[in-house]
Amino acid sequence: MEKILIVDDEMFSRTAIEDILRAEWSGIEVFSARGAEEALGILEREEIALLMTDIKMPGMNGLELLAEVRRRGLSMEVVILSSYNEFDLVRQAMKLGTFDYLFKPAMLPPDIIEVVKKALQKQREKSSSRMAESDRKRLSRDREQFFRDLISAAGIGRTWFEERAAAFGLPEPVGKNAVVVFRLIRYRKSMAEIFKNDVSLLRSSVCNVMSEALDSVKDCQFLCNKFDEYVWIVWEAREDGRQEFYERLEALIRTAADFLSRYYGLEFSIGISR
Structure with missing residues (x-):
């Protein structure tokens, strides 16, 4: 009423x-x-x-x-x-x-x-509009938690995976995938100079750059564990073109890392799993 x-x-x-x-x-x-x-x-x-x-x-x-x-x-x-x-x-x-x-x-x-x-x-x-935005944020949080559980193998079963994959509109089975970890190892400029000692500003800046770099990748999920560690899960439903997929992914990641190094003075160690 x-x-x-x-x-x-x-x-x-x-x-x-x-x-x-x-x-x-x-x-x-x-x-x-x-x-x-x-x-x-x-x-x-x-x-x-x-x-x-x-x-x-x-x-x-x-x-x-x-x-x-x-x-x-x-x-x-x-x-x-x-x-x-x-x-x-x-x-x-x-x-x-x-x-x-x-x-x-x-x-x-x-x-x-x-x-x-x-x-x-x-x-x-x-x-x-507020309810739709609230639902969107809840779905985003649930999807992120799904991927956190997935990479930690917490309570994973096939039924569990299929139900959640369907709920989030994910392709199944996943043909090829990779987990990419960026870990911050060095600042060449001070936090105070670039980010005014604001960790959330550092985190959002890194996320924006990486999201732009991976914009051409249709299926991916970003996870920020802490201010110095960022995880991307990337996949494609097709089985073919596996080598080309990894080469393209590596090129995109190098572009992002070079940008962060050149403009923000941030250096990362980067691992790509297959």
């Missing part, structure tokens, strides 16, 4: 909007607050999809409430309710990511319904 919060110090305005929304939709829950402080209490307890707030209120005004909502990282849509001579405040609110505004002295039920309908639809699209 989608939840809407109306914030307005004028009871008549709050009640009128509530009545319009409840008459139009049965599948929503409407909350109301007389001011920003009360609204923040509701926002802590409820997952609000749409916040409709008056822009001028005693104490914390609508702009300050919106700024606090953004500071807390809350992702609901916001519709501003404005009166006469408040256009400068409305412009400021729009810069803070307001979805739309309603001019209180002139708003009619169809105007309110149209704005709310569009705001809720946008919130649904955002929610769907």
Whole structure:
């Protein structure tokens, strides 16, 4: 059930909007607050999809409430309710990511319904996108763990492998493959000079370079064990062209290693298993 919060110090305005929304939709829950402080209490307890707030209120005004909502990282849509001579405040609110505004002295039920309908639809699209991104990240983590288990031979069985290979869309049987290990052995320039002593920056830089170098390899999985050790598992479903596969892989790895040495001052020992 989608939840809407109306914030307005004028009871008549709050009640009128509530009545319009409840008459139009049965599948929503409407909350109301007389001011920003009360609204923040509701926002802590409820997952609000749409916040409709008056822009001028005693104490914390609508702009300050919106700024606090953004500071807390809350992702609901916001519709501003404005009166006469408040256009400068409305412009400021729009810069803070307001979805739309309603001019209180002139708003009619169809105007309110149209704005709310569009705001809720946008919130649904955002929610769907967040869920898809969450699923993608979970699948990526699960796939990475599958390969970590694979190279450590932890609990490996044919059924286990086939089920996971199918879940991750991996070719089976795998025709030819290699495990490549890059291990950092020397810095020619200081960490402070190039990476500002930021290990995560070093790791992401190395990963980006290697990913670019191996971009032409269709099937591969990258694993970063620690900042000085990087593992690639590379495979192709076809059995033929085995020697050409390894020669091409070695050339790509040399390209990546040369780049990291020349531009980042990083030297690696590299092992390629067959």
